[in-house]
Amino acid sequence: MLHLLLPLLLFISNVVRSHSAIIESLPGFTGDLPFKLETGYVGVGELEEVQLFYYFLESERSPKDDPLLLWLAGGPGCSALSALLFQIGPLQFDYSNSSGNKPLLKLNPYSWTKIANIIFLDAPVGTGFSYATTGRAYNSSDTSSAAQTYEFLRKWLMAHLKFLTNPLYITGDSYSGVVVPIIVQEVYDGNEAGREPPLNLKGYVLGNPVTCQEKDISQRVRYGHEMALISDELYESTKTDCNGDYMNVDPTNGACLADLEMVSSCLEKICLPHILEPKCNVISPNHTRLKWSRAILEENIVDIVSMSQQSKPWCRDYNYLYSYIWANDMKVREALHVREGTKKEWNRCNHSLSYTMDVLNSVVYHRYLSKKSLRALIYSGDHDLGIPYVGTLDWIRSLNLTLLGLWSPWFVEGQVAGYSIAYVENHWYDLTFTTIKGGGHTAPEYKPEECLAMINRWLSYYPL
Numbered sequence: 387m388l389h390l391l392l393p394l395l396l397f398i399s400n401v402v403r404s405h406s407a408i409i410e411s412l413p414g415f416t417g418d419l420p421f422k423l424e425t426g427y428v429g430v431g432e433l434e435e436v437q438l439f440y441y442f443l444e445s446e447r448s449p450k451d452d453p454l455l456l457w458l459a460g461g462p463g464c465s466a467l468s469a470l471l472f473q474i475g476p477l478q479f480d481y482s483n484s485s486g487n488k489p490l491l492k493l494n495p496y497s498w499t500k501i502a503n504i505i506f507l508d509a510p511v512g513t514g515f516s517y518a519t520t521g522r523a524y525n526s527s528d529t530s531s532a533a534q535t536y537e538f539l540r541k542w543l544m545a546h547l548k549f550l551t552n553p554l555y556i557t558g559d560s561y562s563g564v565v566v567p568i569i570v571q572e573v574y575d576g577n578e579a580g581r582e583p584p585l586n587l588k589g590y591v592l593g594n595p596v597t598c599q600e601k602d603i604s605q606r607v608r609y610g611h612e613m614a615l616i617s618d619e620l621y622e623s624t625k626t627d628c629n630g631d632y633m634n635v636d637p638t639n640g641a642c643l644a645d646l647e648m649v650s651s652c653l654e655k656i657c658l659p660h661i662l663e664p665k666c667n668v669i670s671p672n673h674t675r676l677k678w679s680r681a682i683l684e685e686n687i688v689d690i691v692s693m694s695q696q697s698k699p700w701c702r703d704y705n706y707l708y709s710y711i712w713a714n715d716m717k718v719r720e721a722l723h724v725r726e727g728t729k730k731e732w733n734r735c736n737h738s739l740s741y742t743m744d745v746l747n748s749v750v751y752h753r754y755l756s757k758k759s760l761r762a763l764i765y766s767g768d769h770d771l772g773i774p775y776v777g778t779l780d781w782i783r784s785l786n787l788t789l790l791g792l793w794s795p796w797f798v799e800g801q802v803a804g805y806s807i808a809y810v811e812n813h814w815y816d817l818t819f820t821t822i823k824g825g826g827h828t829a830p831e832y833k834p835e836e837c838l839a840m841i842n843r844w845l846s847y848y849p850l
Contacts, residue, residue, distance in 0.1 A: 406545070407723040412477075414712060415491040421446055421476050421499060425722050427516075428545075430537040435523035438538050439515035439724070441470055441506040442546075443499045453588070453845050454503045454552040456539060456569075460560025460596070460828075462531070462743075463736040465514030466506035469559070471709060473830040474498040474837070475506065479708045489708040496834035501842045503549060505542065509535050512739045517728040527742035532568035536576065539569075544583055553588040555845075559828040560773070563595020564743070567751035574758055589761030591841070594773050594828045597781050598747035600633045605777030607632050607649055612776065613661060616652050624649055658772040659702070660826030666701035702831075709734055749781050755815070756785050762817040763844045767825025767832060768804070775821055782819050787811050796820070796840075796850035803836040806850045820850055 406426030410418050422444040427437045445452035459469045471478055476497040480490040498504060508514030510531035511524055518524045526534070543550050556573065558566045570590045577584050596602055611621035624645035628635060632649075635642050657665040712718055713732040745751075755762070764782065766775035787809035795802045806820035822829035822836055830837040843850050 405723075405725075409721060409723070412491065412721050413715060413717045414489050415477065420493070422449075425724075427725065428538050428541050430534045430541070431523060435519045436511045436534055437517055437519065437725075437728070438511065438534070439508040439517075440538075440542070441466060441475075441722075443470075443476060443504050443506075445503045446476070446497075446500050449503055450548065450552075452502050452552065453555055454505070454549050455498070455555050455557045455591070456505045456507060456535075458507055458509060458535070458556075458558035458562040458566060459513075460558070460562055461513065461735050461737075461739075462510055462528075462561050462565070462741050463513050463733075463739045464560070465713075465732070465734055465736075466508050467514055467713060467732075468706075468709060468734050470506050472705070473559075473828065473834075474504070479705065479712075481705065481708075484708060487711055489712045494834070496830075496838040498830075498838060498841055500838065501845065503552065505539075507535065507538065509538070510739065510741060512736055512741075514732065514736075515722075515724045515728065517725075525740045525742075528564055528745040529568060531741075532565050532572055535565070535569050536572040539573070539585065540576075540581070540583060543585065550583055551586055553845075554586050555589055555591055556587075557591040559593035559595065561596045563592050563597055563773075564745055564748045566590055566592055566595075567748050567755060568745065570755055570760070571751055574755070574760070587760070589763070590755075591763045591844075592765075593830070594766050594770050595764065595778060596773055597749055597752075597778065599743075601747075601781070602773050602777045604630075604632045605774045605780070606653065606771055609771060609774035609776050610649070610653055610656075613771075615656060615661070615771075616649060620645065620648055620652070653771070656771060658770075658827070660767070660769050660832060661771050662769055663826070664699040664701050666703045706734055749784060752781070753785055756787060756811045756817070757815065759814040762815075763841075764817065764819045765804075765829055765837070765840060766819075766821055767827060767829035768821040768823055769825060769832075770827040770829075772827045779819060782809070782817065785809070785811075785817075787815075787817060790816065798836050798839045803833070803839065804850070818844060818850065 406424055409423040409425055412419065424442040425440065427439055430436050430438060457466060457469055459466050469475065474497060476494055476499045477491045478494045480492040484490045508516040510526040511518050556566050556570050567590065573585050573587045577587065607616065607624060610616040627645050628642040632646060655665055657663045764778060766778050768775055788811065790808040790810045793805055793807045795805050797803055802823055804821045804823045806818055809817045820840065822833050825833045840850060
């Protein structure tokens with residue numbers, strides 16, 4: 387019996403070295419926090435050279451009964467703090483009362499912590515306040531980051547045993563659409579192999595997810611046509627001349643190149659995250675129209691920090707300026723118990739990562755998971771041009787699942803909040819896809835009330 391306990395005891399001894407603290411107040415917020423916030427580091431990888439930083443918020447309803455969500459932001463390299471402050475966390479900036487270098491915080495009435503415990507994780511290494519103790523350990527990839535996140539989750543739960551039996555969901559948005567299904571497979575296979583501790587995995591949630599960048603970006607042409615940004619004639623001509631491939635264009639195909647030039651002229655002034663919002667001016671625009679870039683996954687940090695909040699028209703990117711000011715304030719770092727000297731500057735999205743995208747299409751993982759006893763919720767803001775919902779729906783259909791329910795509207799406060807469709811696979815796997823009407827990239831930032839209703843109903847096993 388002793389020889390069976392030794393691996394677990396060794397695992398627990400490693401967990402003890404993790405660092406965590408309970409945060410009772412934060413600069414910019416008046417009074418004590420009316421919820422439980424814990425921050426900390428968990429070492430993963432060889433010799434724990436990677437130190438992953440997290441924010442853990444207990445459910446405001448029933449921590450011992452409510453689900454536990456692990457949340458990963460996009461990028462790769464976008465900090466979980468961005469998701470916490472701008473999307474689904476209990477705090478948000480009070481824009482009307484903030485000024486200059488003094489960002490103020492207020493409560494978010496539509497926080498997902500109303501109904502769930504959430505771990506916001508800065509991953510991969512180099513994201514947010516996560517760091518490595520050696521230069522070599524900063525090298526990461528889709529698969530290595532997924533493995534490190536699985537190790538993080540096991541160690542975190544061993545240090546928080548009271549949450550070990552809570553229903554567990556791996557969740558995230560944007561580029562985490564590539565990494566999350568890999569993590570889910572790691573967890574599922576780990577449970578099957580008897581790895582300690584056993585995790586109470588129930589499923590996964592993805593918002594506006596990247597799946598295959600080439601296909602996702604190519605769908606901008608189709609989506610642009612459906613939203614009347616591209617004419618019928620131009621769309622049909624482009625589809626024919628380019629053979630439906632807008633990413634790998636033959637340089638001798640003059641007709642396709644000419645069509646894409648016209649398509650670019652139609653779309654280049656449209657705001658990718660939300661087609662109805664103003665497009666912000668940038669200092670160094672990319673003039674290469676035919677370069678179909680990863681624009682939705684990137685952010686020009688210099689441009690945003692340099693923006694004048696008095697500039698017209700208003701752009702959503704101006705909101706993000708406060709996060710740079712707040713997170714780089716030494717008093718904030720001290721309050722969050724960020725380790726001194728671990729990172730020179732906090733960036734909302736770190737694009738200087740030493741990161742290899744070694745999974746070009748994550749559909750293979752979804753296909754594997756569809757054979758397991760799991761639940762999945764995929765949602766997309768229907769005004770997102772960066773990762774259009776039409777492409778997401780295409781790869782879901784490619785799984786060849788059994789249709790459970792027809793495309794139909796769902797409602798919040800008597801108004802249509804989106805349209806959903808449900809699938810099953812042999813009664814053990816079920817997947818719900820839904821649009822968020824009027825939502826962008828990513829949906830909770832634009833439609834917080836509707837997204838809270840969505841996740842609350844789905845986690846409770848209710849129809850949307």
